[in-house]
Amino acid sequence: MAATPLSERAVQQVHIDLGERSYPILIGDGLLADPAVYAALPTAAAAVIVTNTTVAPLYAQQLQATLAGRFAQVQQVQLPDGEAHKNWQTLQTIFDALLGAQCDRRTVLFALGGGVVGDMTGFAAACYMRGVPFVQVPTTLLAQVDSSVGGKTAINHPQGKNMIGAFYQPQLVVCDLGTLRTLPAREVSAGLAEIIKYGPIADMAFLDWIEANIDALVAREPAALAHAVRRSCEIKAAVVGQDERESGLRAILNFGHTFGHAIESGLGYGEWLHGEAVGCGMVMAAWLSQKLGGVDAAFVERLTALVRRAGLPVVAPALGAQRYLDLMRVDKKAEAGEIRFVVIDRPGSAVMRPAPDALVREVLAECVAP
Amino acid sequence: MAATPLSERAVQQVHIDLGERSYPILIGDGLLADPAVYAALPTAAAAVIVTNTTVAPLYAQQLQATLAGRFAQVQQVQLPDGEAHKNWQTLQTIFDALLGAQCDRRTVLFALGGGVVGDMTGFAAACYMRGVPFVQVPTTLLAQVDSSVGGKTAINHPQGKNMIGAFYQPQLVVCDLGTLRTLPAREVSAGLAEIIKYGPIADMAFLDWIEANIDALVAREPAALAHAVRRSCEIKAAVVGQDERESGLRAILNFGHTFGHAIESGLGYGEWLHGEAVGCGMVMAAWLSQKLGGVDAAFVERLTALVRRAGLPVVAPALGAQRYLDLMRVDKKAEAGEIRFVVIDRPGSAVMRPAPDALVREVLAECVAP
Incomplete structure (x- = not known):
């Protein structure tokens, strides 16, 4: 909580204007560690960070610590990494984890990773109990400039990419430029x-x-x-x-x-x-x-x-x-x-x-x- | 096309007022066979009737004949009957059929059956290519008075009923009271x-x-x-x-x-x-x-x-x-x-x-x- 307040840091903001589904995109360095970034999210008992096995060791602990001040319970779900896993079987592991932890429909999901994690977490959020709030925390350049913004979520079908999905807007997009340092x-x-x-x-x-x-x-x-x-x-x-x-x-x-x-x-x-x-x-x-x-x-x-x-x-x-x-x-x-x-x-x-x-x-x- | 025009028949109408997602519920006898009922639907090349193995022999042919005047291509997908099949595996058979027939995102789905068919078809429509139009044609009393109206769609998860789903409104609900005659x-x-x-x-x-x-x-x-x-x-x-x-x-x-x-x-x-x-x-x-x-x-x-x-x-x-x-x-x-x-x-x-x-x-x- 001793972090520099959001207003005093070099944080840029872009607004997505969609009426009651509007939300901000925050862009800056160090946002994963800044509690102020997450202060306006809806109140909930539980947060679930969905990430993958590559991103988790780099950033999950940091985000979890930041969110611990805001949510009584912060859990992690780790997906296998890669487009090849953007399918129903992997999505099911998110649902299993949410139900296993008795997550209710106020639970906030955080998509920490690239486009695959964002698309799958967003679709899981769209479907779990017919919709729970979610936050995009893109850690790849592609996800920061494209896939995390605009509410397209999906999984692949053997016969076509992104064939099964939803338009479902996040509450917030957090582009921490610091995460790009570890990107291949x-x-x-x-x-x-x-x-x-x-x-x-x-x-x-x-x-x-x-x-x-x-x-x-x-x-x-x-x-x-x-x-x-x-x-x-x-x-x-x-x-x-x-x-x-x-x-x-x-x-x-x-x-x-x-x-x-x-x-x-x-x-x-x-x-x-x-x-x-x-x-x-x-x-x-x-x-x-x-x-x-x-x-x-x-x-x-x-x-x-x-x-x-x-x-x-x-x-x-x-x-x-x-x-x-x-x-x-x-x-x-x-x-x-x-x-x-x-x-x-x-x-x-x-x-x-x-x-x-x-x-x-x-x-x-x-x-x-x- | 020689059917009595809608306006001259004993058809009752209830309106669901949801802004741009508003739609009518039509209630009457013989609506499956009346082309006028389907006249205001969006234009599309293809219609797909999703039904089950119990309802199909009773009513699918009738609806297919009625829709043939409106859509160049009318296909059928038959699901196994019963709540036990309201799961991802069965949903997948709908997606497989849609992709197998190269259905585009204007394709209109028709849910012909009870609550299970309606919930699954509605959820498939919500997810296929991130959303295609659909029509509820409930053939059970329960579906006519409850599940087909209001846009709740879902499948079950082993750990809970209707846990995975969407709020997704149909274009139209057609309650043909004639179908209740064959109901157990x-x-x-x-x-x-x-x-x-x-x-x-x-x-x-x-x-x-x-x-x-x-x-x-x-x-x-x-x-x-x-x-x-x-x-x-x-x-x-x-x-x-x-x-x-x-x-x-x-x-x-x-x-x-x-x-x-x-x-x-x-x-x-x-x-x-x-x-x-x-x-x-x-x-x-x-x-x-x-x-x-x-x-x-x-x-x-x-x-x-x-x-x-x-x-x-x-x-x-x-x-x-x-x-x-x-x-x-x-x-x-x-x-x-x-x-x-x-x-x-x-x-x-x-x-x-x-x-x-x-x-x-x-x-x-x-x-x-x-």
């Missing part, structure tokens, strides 16, 4: 994919800034990371605030994801990181955008170079064109068997539209490893 | 339990009416059933409209359910029908209400007699008092280990409150089989 370099790159994404779809000035600072971001310079996380959350907040349940606009946040999901699913979840697949998927979506007349070749080249500098793959794995098409047809954005892609219609602006299979095959011919 | 007598009684419930908690005049008409209801006289279904839905609609997510008032609809769930869970799901357990549970809750001073002995006697005349059990199974208490402590209404009961504070009005274990043991001593 490959995961930093994966997070940069989602940061880069916000440029082409919404803010070319931000893309300019990312280009100018990509080396600082890869090197995890604190000031660069702080700006990138805040600006990414601001753009995401603006989009989600207009279209919480993805009936339209929000789909632009999936730029690069239709190709990316096909890569992830085709190789088997966990082979490529989600951010790696999205990085390569953005290059493919840029090619498609060019073929549809939205951007020129220089734009595609610029985006490709930036993705490469971020340490991400720009050549797609050879799954076979037909397999790519089949995988993309089960994408959630598909309608009546027609694959729909997020494409750039002009730099800084994205739309969703179908594309003829023949054009998609041309893109695959350009981007897939020979 | 035991299921008619089970439905009457939930109808009787609305009296003590909300409307003593309705309780008078039920008492006067209980034999007609047991005999399934159409006019009596039509009135009972409509009035039950009206009361439920009024309560749900004020408290969609059960943060307060809505809990009164669980009168008899805390004891009832303990009976169901203690005996093993499916041994007693849900309505049978609720019927007996109401008698127990009436006893508790008397001990707490809300009603007199005559009220308990009157309710007990009515429950008995409805063909329902009024003596609880001998599970042991401690087992009852343990089972009730995992009820969703429990908070911080304290069991909370819906009790009648005066005839026609209910409140939720905790009760000392000692008092609950007295009730068990009165109501449990020796």
